[in-house]
Amino acid sequence: xxxxxxxxxxxxxxxxxxxxxxxxxxxxxxxxxxxxxxxxxxxxxxxxxxxxxxxxxxxxxxxxxxxxxxxxxxxxxxxxxxxxxxxxxxxxxxxxxxxxxxxxxxxxxxxxxxxxxxxxxxxxxxxxxxxxxxxxxxxxxxxxxxxxxxxxxxxx
Numbered sequence: 001x002x003x004x005x006x007x008x009x010x011x012x013x014x015x016x017x018x019x020x021x022x023x024x025x026x027x028x029x030x031x032x033x034x035x036x037x038x039x040x041x042x043x044x045x046x047x048x049x050x051x052x053x054x055x056x057x058x059x060x061x062x063x064x065x066x067x068x069x070x071x072x073x074x075x076x077x078x079x080x081x082x083x084x085x086x087x088x089x090x091x092x093x094x095x096x097x098x099x100x101x102x103x104x105x106x107x108x109x110x111x112x113x114x115x116x117x118x119x120x121x122x123x124x125x126x127x128x129x130x131x132x133x134x135x136x137x138x139x140x141x142x143x144x145x146x147x148x149x150x151x152x153x154x155x156x
């Protein structure tokens with residue numbers, strides 16, 4: 001049986017000693033640190049990040065803090081191949097991705113599912129929604145020429 005107790009740092013050794021006398025061992029549990037935070041900086045705007053998720057590829061430049069440019073030539077997941085929920089219906093990710101695509105219809109060749117113009121989106125997550133209807137952590141699928149993820153380079 002496991003119990004969780006919160007012990008002040010200055011009392012851990014004392015409590016551990018008392019519990020050990022009774023045959024009980026303490027296990028150090030790491031508390032979750034919460035959602036990662038990322039910061040844009042000028043040096044990032046000079047890098048090209050290559051997206052490759054499930055065969056859908058593109059190149060992105062994070063040009064301003066709230067502007068990501070997806071360069072022409074990106075391959076997109078076809079609308080009909082969007083992931084579905086367990087019951088077969090389309091979820092929120094599809095709704096967001098589809099709405100983004102509607103805003104940029106003039107820049108998508110729907111026969112080949114390739115972008116024909118650069119598209120400016122607001123975030124890493126919007127790029128993921130636009131290209132492949134999300135479903136993954138896009139921060140881990142954008143890499144620079146050295147193979148470093150955009151997550152590694154911008155995490156605070």
